[in-house]
Amino acid sequence: MTFAKISGLAAVFATTATIAFAAGSDDTTPPKPTATTTQCTSAQVFDPKTRKCVDARESNLSDDQRYEAARELAYDGQYENALIVLAAAEDQNDPRILNYKGFANRKAGRMDVGMSYYRAALDRNPDYVLVRSYMGQAFIQQGDFDAAEAQxxxxxxxxxxxxxxxASLKMALSGTPSTY
Structure with a gap:
């Protein structure tokens, strides 16, 4: 899915659901394309300090930078590249890292692997509602609407x-297809 489609969907979604998106806050909107998806290749990350695409394992990158790059790659449909970037994070127990490992695996067709990462993220932060939403989306994909409702x-x-x-999970439960 392209960023234009995701951005368009987000705009429609905000209007129809009357949900205000908190720009810049963690996980609330699809990431805007950066040089990571427009200029870099494979699982490289754009490093703003050097203004170059670098290997995700580059020690000058923070886990926050890796997380944002992986999120961007995942939303761009580059699930395997996102997983490579996530694997380079120093804190493999960060719920954000675990969540996007779940997301990328689920979207790549590895539902059981994705669900295991969602569960691990919730073990570390049961209040992380985005994990619950993505897990609910996975339950819908599996036909388990009761579990999705529980989320x-x-x-x-x-x-x-x-x-x-x-709002995203509620829409999915009402039959509006979700790309997330």
């Missing part, structure tokens, strides 16, 4: 009712 209730119970994570 929606958990998101709500954890204060996430006014988030993109809640």
């Amino acid at each position: 929606l209730r958990e998101i709500n119970a954890r204060g996430g009712r006014d988030t993109w994570a809640y």
